[in-house]
Amino acid sequence: MKTIRLHDRDFRLLIGAEEIEQAIDRVARQMNKDLAGESPLFIGVLNGAFMFVSDLLKKITVEGTEISFVKIASYDGLASSGNVQNLIGLKEDIAGRTVVVLEDMVDSGESMVYLKRMLEERNPKQVKIAAMFYKPGALRYDLTLDYTCIPLGNDFVVGRGLDYDGLGRNLPDLYTIES
Numbered sequence: 001m002k003t004i005r006l007h008d009r010d011f012r013l014l015i016g017a018e019e020i021e022q023a024i025d026r027v028a029r030q031m032n033k034d035l036a037g038e039s040p041l042f043i044g045v046l047n048g049a050f051m052f053v054s055d056l057l058k059k060i061t062v063e064g065t066e067i068s069f070v071k072i073a074s075y076d077g078l079a080s081s082g083n084v085q086n087l088i089g090l091k092e093d094i095a096g097r098t099v100v101v102l103e104d105m106v107d108s109g110e111s112m113v114y115l116k117r118m119l120e121e122r123n124p125k126q127v128k129i130a131a132m133f134y135k136p137g138a139l140r141y142d143l144t145l146d147y148t149c150i151p152l153g154n155d156f157v158v159g160r161g162l163d164y165d166g167l168g169r170n171l172p173d174l175y176t177i178e179s
Contacts, residue, residue, distance in 0.1 A: 004175060006167040011158055011175035015150060020132070020160055020174065021055065023149035027130060028059035031100070031147060038098040038125075039064030043090065045115065046071040047169065048104035051161040052132040052149075056102065068092050072111055095123040100146075104161045106131040107154075109141035116143075132160065133174070 002013040040062060044053035046069050057067060070090050099119055106112055112129055119127050130147035138154050156177045158168035168175070 002173075003178070004168075004171070006158060006164045009164060010178040011164075011168070012178055013173055014152075014155075014157060014176040015174040017160075017172035020150065020172075024052070024055050024132070025059060027147045027149050028056055031056075031130070032059075032061050035060075035062045035098060035100070038062065039066075040098045040100050041066045041068060041092060041094060042100045042102055043067075043119075044069045044102045045104070045111070048161040048163070049102050049132070051169075052104050053102050056130070066092070070115065072115060090119075090122075093122075094119065096125050098126050098128070099124045100128045100130055103129065103131045105133045105135070105157075106143070106145060107135040107138040109139045109143040112143055113141045133157070133162075 004011050042053070042057060042060075042065065044050065044067065053067065053069075057065070068090060101112065101115060101119070103112060106129070116127050116129065128146040129144070131145050132149045133152050134145060134148050134150075135152050135154055156164070157174050158164045158177075159171035159174045161169050162174070163169045164177075
């Protein structure tokens with residue numbers, strides 16, 4: 001089994017790039033159907049979602065598609081800090097528009113609840129949430145995920161935009177921490 005070392009931890013391969021790409025293809029096809037005629041604004045959540053945004057948006061064929069980014073943070077090392085901070089804000093007018101938030105990972109749901117509430121204050125037509133990965137067993141908030149690629153267990157993972165103290169975001173595969 002393929003393993004890597006980041007800082008002081010070992011990680012083993014969990015999901016290969018090809019499987020992740022197939023899941024993103026499936027979600028893109030569904031979005032193209034659901035969002036036809038909407039001129040949606042996709043909002044990527046930095047830093048982690050940059051790979052998901054890139055991979056997904058290349059497959060979105062909906063006319064009038066726009067992309068923007070926000071940066072929020074609630075992780076410190078291996079665990080959520082429990083404190084969501086709005087670091088870089090949204091400048092586009094979203095009133096009356098369909099907004100699709102693109103997130104690398106939804107686990108507790110705290111960051112997405114915070115961001116969705118912030119966006120809804122700006123009177124969009126609707127806010128949808130898409131997650132490349134999500135941890136159903138970790139969800140602690142009442143949150144609907146409209147599009148999901150791959151469910152995971154509650155283990156810490158890196159790769160495909162997700163990091164361990166800054167390392168591993170560039171990896172095309174997903175790795176889990178060795179116990």
